[in-house]
């Protein structure tokens with residue numbers, strides 16, 4: 364399979380000097396569902412804007428859909444569909460009119476366009492409200508309409524910048540289903556960014572974890588979690604000053620492969636956590652440390668992030684700040 | 692073309708906007724012509740009295756009210772991300788600007804037609820007939836185009852609709868009243884006459900007025916179109932410059 368996206372040593376610097384993307388390289392194969400997972404300000408939108416020709420890169424080599432970014436931005440735009448982070452609809456126009464406008468701007472006409480609009484309204488389940496002003500749509504409906512408009516010209520490659528951020532669980536599940544269908548049934552390659560671990564884990568066949576403009580880990584979700592080595596033992600400590608001593612004690616216990624300070628306590632990794640948990644508790648107790656909460660679990664992508672950065676991604680699933688205006 | 696359609700559909704869906712924009716010119720037309728009837732005696736040798744004097748000024752008022760709309764719309768599109776969305780399509784990029792400019796010129800023409808129809812209903816005769824009316828509409832559209840570049844430039848640069856409203860508010864009254872648009876400049880004190888003499892609104896109004904009351908000279912025509920043309924060119928180049936900075 365040829366690479367549909369190939370990025371080598373990409374650097375993007377904003378006019379104010381912010382180095383938002385710092386030398387990243389990755390590639391996406393045709394038909395793949397690929398993701399960027401990272402916290403606020405990691406450089407996800409900057410990367411997408413650059414790859415979709417909206418932002419100029421400082422250096423590096425980028426090819427998208429077989430075209431060089433510097434030489435053929437027009438051809439790239441023709442081949443891709445883009446769902447920007449902020450939903451950009453004309454709120455004065457109806458759902459149908461929004462799609463019609465988008466279709467006309469993509470050089471579609473007549474019955475071909477009408478049929479395509481019908482098909483897409485059905486896909487995103489907005490047929491009943493097609494005549495209503497987009498301004499009266501709910502957040503989830505707007506996102507679905509925006510997704511439909513990104514698909515109007517049947518792109519083979521779809522860029523999605525945080526498609527479910529700020530949405531309720533039900534809308535999120537609906538979007539996930541559409542995306543999986545598009546990737547599986549219509550063979551559309553998808554590049555998605557997200558700050559939700561669960562989303563990356565469920566949708567992406569392969570992903571890169573990005574922080575401060577750098578890729579800190581990549582692979583399949585399974586590979587990434589597997590590399591953690593075993594299960595996680597999470598301890599919550601009410602006394603933050605005990606964190607580093609607790610970490611040292613845990614590290615000295617046989618069977619624990621690694622331990623790290625996290626924001627609320629300490630996380631330790633062990634092959635067979637269940638078998639050594641009794642020893643963990645007694646050892647800590649002997650040292651006068653009593654965690655207020657302790658749990659054993661399978662590693663998540665957040666553990667990967669923690670291992671690489673010492674921090675958690677912890678996207679707050681419900682409340683999020685308003686997004687900044689798109690574009691440069 | 693589809694963009695023109697977009698803006699016009701938006702307009703139709705917001706009839707209050709069109710209504711408010713038309714309200715001020717029509718109010719001026721009716722109010723001033725009914726209140727300041729005595730002005731007619733100060734306009735010896737002019738057919739049609741003060742109403743005929745006022746009509747062309749009100750046509751230009753339509754152009755001035757239409758001018759900031761493009762800047763507002765582009766600032767909104769920049770902020771909402773809709774401009775990015777348009778830039779990602781296959782639409783040729785100048786069409787994004789052109790679509791907006793054409794829409795506002797079109798709206799100015801429609802408003803001017805309504806103004807002229809009302810004026811004629813009130814008793815004004817357009818001495819130059821239909822060709823004259825067409826030239827009036829062309830002048831209004833051209834003047835609107837020239838001014839809209841100023842607001843487009845500001846809109847793209849600041850991305851703030853409030854800045855555009857503030858700017859148009861500051862410019863609007865001095866430009867319209869210290870010109871020959873509403874009142875004969877001979878009524879003004881010397882300083883105001885000087886201002887009016889260099890005010891582009893005077894030039895645009897004078898050409899249009901000669902089409903209503905008769906006596907258009909090549910000189911008036913050329914100097915007005917030259918001045919508006921220079922403003923149009925300068926403001927359009929400034930707009931283009933700002934727009935290119937944003938889209939590259």
Ligand SMILES: Nc1ncnc2c1ncn2[C@@H]1O[C@H](COP(=O)(O)OP(=O)(O)OP(=O)(O)O)[C@@H](O)[C@H]1O
Nearest residue numbers: 377379381383402403404405406407408409410691
């Ligand atoms: N127009 C801009 N000018 C200067 N700096 C910017 C601009 N846009 C973004 N940045 C900075 O670049 C960095 C990366 O931003 P980016 O928007 O790519 O992050 P992100 O991963 O998309 O975050 P989020 O999850 O919040 O959308 C941040 O530090 C941000 O403050």
Ligand SMILES: [Mg+2]
Nearest residue numbers: 407408409448
């Ligand atoms: Mg972002």
